[in-house]
Amino acid sequence: MEALVCRKLGGDPTIPPDSSQNTPLTVSKSHPIPKLISPTSIRVRIKSTSLNYATYLQVLGKYQEKLAPPFVLGSDYSGVVESVGSNVTKFKIGDPVCSTAGDGSFAQFIVAEENELIGVPEGCDLVAAAAIPLAYGTSHQALVHRSNLKSGQVLLVLGASGGVGLAAVQIGKICGAIVIAVARGSKKVKFLKSVGADHVVDLSNGGIIESVKSFLRTKKLKGVDVLYDPVGGKLTKESMKLLNWGAQILIIGFASDEVPLIPANIALVKNWTIHGFYWRNYEAIKPGVIEESVKELLSWLARGLITIHIYHSYKLQEVNLAFSDIKDRNVIGKVVITFDDPKSITSSRL
Incomplete structure (x- = not known):
């Protein structure tokens, strides 16, 4: 073969x-x-x-x-x-x-x-x-099982045009979240809007802080409730300035090749919850969760809820x-x- x-x-x-x-x-x-x-x-x-x-x-x-x-x-x-x-x-x-x-x-x-x-x-x-199993499974388990994403919450997705990021955008919308997607370039921005992102930040036009804050003001929202982060580096640091009190941070990976430092003193006073999520060893710790997750995702795919x-x-x-x-x-x-x-x-x- x-x-x-x-x-x-x-x-x-x-x-x-x-x-x-x-x-x-x-x-x-x-x-x-x-x-x-x-x-x-x-x-x-x-x-x-x-x-x-x-x-x-x-x-x-x-x-x-x-x-x-x-x-x-x-x-x-x-x-x-x-x-x-x-x-x-x-x-x-x-x-x-x-x-x-x-x-x-x-x-x-x-x-x-x-x-x-x-x-x-x-x-x-x-x-x-x-x-489905790895990219969509990672996002589904992180958002649904770890952060318990709820309808009406604000979800900020870094690296939103990649495999796990795009999955997070679609799953976030199914959960009823207000989804802010971050990507680079007009082609990716247009695509993310087409799959339902409520707001898309184009990094080729600068940082994310002002763009996200402007969107939040127009919607009369205070900040981000869940940060989905497969990127790391500078973007993580900037994103923390947008988080609500009691926000949740999902650490998925480090596509920037830079592991971010999350200040524990700020996490303390703002009551943040930081979730490390590594999909590959999840089955050993949470038996049955991966199969349950993938079956639900395949059902969504068959029904046209995700693409x-x-x-x-x-x-x-x-x-x-x-x-x-x-x-x-x-x-x-x-x-x-x-x-x-x-x-x-x-x-x-x-």
């Missing part, structure tokens, strides 16, 4: 795979197809796998979780059940599913345990479903272009890698 292998950490993933002996990525055309490892394991023929900023950091060797090369990159994915273990009861061959993986999804096949997979309901585009915006779909050999989109901050929504549909699926129950 074809698979994207990271053969070393610290290289530039925007360089085409196999263009030299020093490139960090190689496309293996004869990678072994993974075998079922237990009676409850399932092999999935992958349709789509999404790139996240974390994937980019992983190749650079800057992500907090480091795998020893060589390894197949992994993220959230969707596909079709191709083979099942003898004790599998929830799924049958041909069922559409989605999930996420720390490694292995940038390949034509992946093996997962039955309890790790979630069925994709009728009415959901299978490519779009690949963006997955695929900025661009690439083939495996073009993955450097996808990484360039992420590096250059061009992405609105998600970039994905897609695999061609097979003419036929040869399947088996083992």
Whole structure:
């Protein structure tokens, strides 16, 4: 099978795979197809796998979780059940599913345990479903389960045109929040308005403070109740000047490459609540929450309540272009890698 292998950490993933002996990525055309490892394991023929900023950091060797090369990159994915273990009861061959993986999804096949997979309901585009577990799951769990976002609250979303940011904007509107989105450039501003953001700050025109304060005054609102922050750095510092007493801060990531310092004395006197949210280890701490969250999101997708915006779909050999989109901050929504549909699926129950 074809698979994207990271053969070393610290290289530039925007360089085409196999263009030299020093490139960090190689496309293996004869990678072994993974075998079922237990009676409850399932092999999935992958349709789509999404790139996240974390994937980019992983190749650079800057992500907090480091795998020893060589390894197949992994993220959230969707596909079709191709083979099942003898004790599998929830799924049958041909069922559409989605999930996420720390490694292995940038390949034509992946093996997962039955309890790790979630069925994709009728009415959901299978490519779009690949963006649900991680990006939309992060935003859904952070906003709904951690900050308990309520109707009428003011939600400020930094990095709003990216995968998790765009998800936060849409989920915020479903929750009934007044959503202020922050992005850079007229194209992103126009898009965020089209998906329902109540106000959009264009960073190419300056900082966020005056723009947000002006909007709040027109709506007779005091300030921001929930800050959704996947960016960090200077933007976090500026955003804190907009927060209400009792506001909640959701720390999602550091796309600016700068970890912000939140002054504890100000958090104390203003009674702020600071939530660190790291999606990948959430299931171990809160069993069942991820599955519940993804199922609700897929239901919303099937009903048209959320829309997955695929900025661009690439083939495996073009993955450097996808990484360039992420590096250059061009992405609105998600970039994905897609695999061609097979003419036929040869399947088996083992």
